[in-house]
Amino acid sequence: MLSVRSLNTEYKTKSGPAVRAAQDVAFEVPPGKFFTLLGPSGCGKTTTLRSIAGLERPTSGEIEVGGRLVYSSSKNVFVPLNRRNFGMVFQSYAIWPHMSVYQNAAFPLEVRKRGLSPAQIKDKVATVLKAVALDHLTDREATKLSGGQQQRLALARALVMEPELLLLDEPLSNLDAKLRERMRFELKRIQRELGVTTIYVTHDQAEALALSHEIAVMNEGRIVQIGSPRAIYDRPYSRFVAEFIGNSNFIDGTVLGAENGTSHWRIRGAMGDLVAISDTPLKAGQNVTLSIRPENVELADDAFSGGGTLNLFSGKVDQRIFLGDYADFQIRLGNILMMSRAHPALRASVDETIHMRMSPDSCVVLHEGGTAATKPYTAD
Amino acid sequence: MTGISSAELARLPERSLFDPKWIVLGTVVAIVAWLALVPLIFLFWQSFFTPATADNPAVFTLGNYAEVYGSARTLQLFFNSATYALGSALLALTLGTLLAWICERTNTPGKPLFYALSVVPIVIPGILFVTAWIMLASPQIGIINLVLQRVFNTDYVFVDIYTLTGMMWVDGIQHAPLAFLLMSASLRSMDPALEESALMSGASMWQIAWRITLRLALPAASAAFLILFVRSVESFETPALIGLPVGIEVFTSSIYEALHGYPSDIGLGATYAVTLLAITSVGIYWQSRLSQQGSKYATVTGKGFRPRVMDIGRWRWAAFGFFILYGILVIGLPFLILLWSSLQRFYSVPSWEALQNVSLDSYARVLEFPSVGTAVWNSFLLATGSATIIMLLSSIVCWIVLRTKIPGRWLLDNMASMPLVMPGLVLGLAVMICYLALGGGIYGTIWILLLAYVTRFMPYGMRFSTTSMLQIHKELEESAQLSGASWLTTFYRVVLPLLKPGLIAGWIYIVIVSIRELSSSILLYSPGTEVVSIVLWELWQNGQYTQLSAFGVMLICALFVFVIIAHLISKRFGIKEV
Numbered sequence: 001m002l003s004v005r006s007l008n009t010e011y012k013t014k015s016g017p018a019v020r021a022a023q024d025v026a027f028e029v030p031p032g033k034f035f036t037l038l039g040p041s042g043c044g045k046t047t048t049l050r051s052i053a054g055l056e057r058p059t060s061g062e063i064e065v066g067g068r069l070v071y072s073s074s075k076n077v078f079v080p081l082n083r084r085n086f087g088m089v090f091q092s093y094a095i096w097p098h099m100s101v102y103q104n105a106a107f108p109l110e111v112r113k114r115g116l117s118p119a120q121i122k123d124k125v126a127t128v129l130k131a132v133a134l135d136h137l138t139d140r141e142a143t144k145l146s147g148g149q150q151q152r153l154a155l156a157r158a159l160v161m162e163p164e165l166l167l168l169d170e171p172l173s174n175l176d177a178k179l180r181e182r183m184r185f186e187l188k189r190i191q192r193e194l195g196v197t198t199i200y201v202t203h204d205q206a207e208a209l210a211l212s213h214e215i216a217v218m219n220e221g222r223i224v225q226i227g228s229p230r231a232i233y234d235r236p237y238s239r240f241v242a243e244f245i246g247n248s249n250f251i252d253g254t255v256l257g258a259e260n261g262t263s264h265w266r267i268r269g270a271m272g273d274l275v276a277i278s279d280t281p282l283k284a285g286q287n288v289t290l291s292i293r294p295e296n297v298e299l300a301d302d303a304f305s306g307g308g309t310l311n312l313f314s315g316k317v318d319q320r321i322f323l324g325d326y327a328d329f330q331i332r333l334g335n336i337l338m339m340s341r342a343h344p345a346l347r348a349s350v351d352e353t354i355h356m357r358m359s360p361d362s363c364v365v366l367h368e369g370g371t372a373a374t375k376p377y378t379a380d
Numbered sequence: 381m382t383g384i385s386s387a388e389l390a391r392l393p394e395r396s397l398f399d400p401k402w403i404v405l406g407t408v409v410a411i412v413a414w415l416a417l418v419p420l421i422f423l424f425w426q427s428f429f430t431p432a433t434a435d436n437p438a439v440f441t442l443g444n445y446a447e448v449y450g451s452a453r454t455l456q457l458f459f460n461s462a463t464y465a466l467g468s469a470l471l472a473l474t475l476g477t478l479l480a481w482i483c484e485r486t487n488t489p490g491k492p493l494f495y496a497l498s499v500v501p502i503v504i505p506g507i508l509f510v511t512a513w514i515m516l517a518s519p520q521i522g523i524i525n526l527v528l529q530r531v532f533n534t535d536y537v538f539v540d541i542y543t544l545t546g547m548m549w550v551d552g553i554q555h556a557p558l559a560f561l562l563m564s565a566s567l568r569s570m571d572p573a574l575e576e577s578a579l580m581s582g583a584s585m586w587q588i589a590w591r592i593t594l595r596l597a598l599p600a601a602s603a604a605f606l607i608l609f610v611r612s613v614e615s616f617e618t619p620a621l622i623g624l625p626v627g628i629e630v631f632t633s634s635i636y637e638a639l640h641g642y643p644s645d646i647g648l649g650a651t652y653a654v655t656l657l658a659i660t661s662v663g664i665y666w667q668s669r670l671s672q673q674g675s676k677y678a679t680v681t682g683k684g685f686r687p688r689v690m691d692i693g694r695w696r697w698a699a700f701g702f703f704i705l706y707g708i709l710v711i712g713l714p715f716l717i718l719l720w721s722s723l724q725r726f727y728s729v730p731s732w733e734a735l736q737n738v739s740l741d742s743y744a745r746v747l748e749f750p751s752v753g754t755a756v757w758n759s760f761l762l763a764t765g766s767a768t769i770i771m772l773l774s775s776i777v778c779w780i781v782l783r784t785k786i787p788g789r790w791l792l793d794n795m796a797s798m799p800l801v802m803p804g805l806v807l808g809l810a811v812m813i814c815y816l817a818l819g820g821g822i823y824g825t826i827w828i829l830l831l832a833y834v835t836r837f838m839p840y841g842m843r844f845s846t847t848s849m850l851q852i853h854k855e856l857e858e859s860a861q862l863s864g865a866s867w868l869t870t871f872y873r874v875v876l877p878l879l880k881p882g883l884i885a886g887w888i889y890i891v892i893v894s895i896r897e898l899s900s901s902i903l904l905y906s907p908g909t910e911v912v913s914i915v916l917w918e919l920w921q922n923g924q925y926t927q928l929s930a931f932g933v934m935l936i937c938a939l940f941v942f943v944i945i946a947h948l949i950s951k952r953f954g955i956k957e958v
Contacts, residue, residue, distance in 0.1 A: 053580060055579075055580075081580060082579050082580070082581075082582045084580075087580065088577060088580040090577055092571050092573050093573075094573035094574045094577040096578075096592060096595075097596070098595045098596060098598070107578065107581055107591075111578070111581060111582055111583035111591075112581075112582040154577075158580070161582065167580075
């Protein structure tokens, strides 16, 4: 459906060299899928989105939507954005304050001369307002809407022309926390019901995980990893991805050798030997970093008796923080500290000995070198 | 035991009673109230009384109002004033909005140059602009007519400045830069996403300009229109120099006539002034109402806006041409005609023979005038003096209004901003009546001019101070006080330095408008206290066009140098706009 190929964007600055906002960005989005560009501010995600929209002109690359080339530097193609037929929701919603709810939603149909009769326009607007649950506010002034309603109106306006592509630029970031969570479900429901191919930009990992079919994690203008939410979370490609999405323990170690199986390896770390998973073959003697999610560090007051026998350690409780629905532990093993997220029923107190177990599949060997030297990688 | 002795405790409340803060604040409130209210009261009083002379004391009368409202002439005045103000405000707004849109939203070449160009007319004194246009478009001596007559070999009068349309034209193009500044500020504060989302909806550039941009700018445009309308209603130079000679009278020129005719009728003048004041008050009131209403259109998200320009294709050369044409009409032609006539011994039409007679004679002659030196010195003193006083006063007033919870502080704010509704001529008249009645020996000295300038430009000072005060977080002052600083120390060492960029910008602005000032000064000056605009006025009345031009050219150059220096200084202090 959408295919972005080796997209580069540069900004001229008043002094000094050009800033490279997007570098060799490439991805494919199948029809009807929800695709998220996730990354910290300044990572190039918004630039990429605006390039797809046509609001910005990239320096080089190609963008194709549904078989139609909308931008190509080599073929000198640039379809003006008002002929691209994409819907977009802006961070500030950009609801026109001088129009009513109806007028806002009808605008895209009115300005396109596609021979729609007023009755047809009315029908379409009614349908789309119903879809976003604003049908009871049709005649209200747009400025009298609440934040959440404005957001839904912006969505309705983007959807009313049945766009080939729906582009969302951090649409939830201006809402308060409670409303944001509710809108997350709303947005997911609407997207799944209408099946419109959606590109979503956010810096909020929870949003990305909750909404997307696929996520592209970006850093410093490049895509670091593309994958399903689960793959990104469970099998982060690099330290950057593991740190940006969720929390993680990082353990440095040296590869000792393969452990019965193709993808499991025995690694010697400061806390002792452990077995970890890697998607690429490793060499003995190679230095690696492991990522272990705190919730994958199992804790027990007494030594584990059944279940897995690998990666068993014991240490002392250094700190314990009770957070209601769970408890965070810091466990000291020699000179390293491990974080663990445990059920609050575990009552081990500070300085007591505690036992730990980590499944080999949750000890992930990370790739070296951050982002610059690596190629986009697709898990699954 | 406690660390504070009972003797020390007893002293504490005493100290807070004699806090110098209250002395400073009290003085400032008293000054502002005096400046803004007392002359106004005298103006009202005078409009109900006959003029006092040596033989007859003033007696109560309704005769002034009867004369003003009972005559058909007033109806004509109303009609003239309204038509004139409406026409010039519409012209200025149309030009200004179009230029602002071109500048803010299109890829027209040469935009940076145009921003600089747009500020220039604000610097040129109004009286020079008007006289230059008379030299250009008068039916007898106007160069445009003479050139066209020669080209077509006819004696047909092509343009006639001495008409109501001529007055609208001169006033309209003179105020277009103000409209440009107001409208481009409004366009710049608009969230570009509002237009981008229209683009994404498939709208064309013209649809966006018409259905989104212009509609969103409508509240700002209405407010700008009212400001321009009030400016035109109260403008003095154009009606006095163009309207009066051919009998097209508006309120301002009638006030001037009432006072300078024989016999001078100060009561009648005051009545006209009160009427004019009522008109401008209504205008300013609606403007402030509109600005408040406009806040619902405020769609600022706090995110840095990436200004988006549209490619208007070949139209951009048309837009560029429009820039140039505007620059020629507002700066090029007026300045060139002044320059030309300043180089002549006797005013004459540009021709090959006249070119042989180019001389700097006028410059030498004008500098020999005894009043020129005095006027320049007076203007300098008045401009720097009033600018300094105003910025100090307004920063304290702003502090009281924004930082304290003193009841009635909104009244103080309104008082300090009130002179905004007072046309210069009305203010001059009020101040004149006030100090003639009160005595005190101020009338006829430079001090009465200073009082008038401080009153007249106080609202501008307030605007600059308020904007910069709002940007200073209250905690900065509070932490200075927690560190043990007294109020005076805090104000002097924390508030004023933080306000500095805004105060300097305001100071520069007030210096410029003070030097341009004519309409208040014309009622208040006496021999020895002339200012530069008065000298220009007198030269014009005496028909010394070449000397007027010479003085005008020197004045424009000096003001221009001042603006450039000010711009360089402001850059150092981090001021973005003057």
